[in-house]
Amino acid sequence: MINPKERLREYLDQIIHRFLNTKSLFHELKRINSWSTPDRLETLNHGFYFFQLSVYSMTRIYLVELATMLSESEERSLIDWLKKAREHAKSVCPTRYNPNYKSERESIKAEEYQSIIDQNLSELDLHENVISRIKAWRDKLIAHLDKTFF
Secondary structure, X not given: OOOHHHHHHHHHHHHHHHHHHHHHHHHHHHHHHHOOOHHHHHHHHHOHHHHHHHHHHHHHHHXXXXXXXXXXXXXXXXXXXXXXXXXOHHHXXXXXXXXXXXXXXXXXXXXXXXXXXXXXXXHHHHOHHHHHHHHHHHHHHHHOOOOOOO
16 A cells, blocks of 8 residues: 555545434434324324335445445445554554643654454454344345335
């Protein structure tokens, strides 16, 4: 990889934005679902098709984005980034925030950084069952794409 420090920083920025968009979508889904109250029953009945289509589409987008971010086989995923950051730990020159240094960031040795990455990968492995279910649910929903509505 040419200039791994800069490339990995850009890559991480993309993953962070993907995560924030996914989280925002999840909050919007929760907000729409919170509208299902007896006080709003008449409004929901008038816009039933629109609300159902919106929830349907947003749920699928959410699942696709979440599964992509957590999948080992994807080109751009959190796991892929962690593996590349581990591989190029010396070139990255990692730092972390330390409140004792106030204005500067504290340097981390490459070995310690690799150890932190290994811990994060282990944490993700502990959730492999959930990640597999998310991917399976995504695949099932995409395989039956839009039959209900179109």
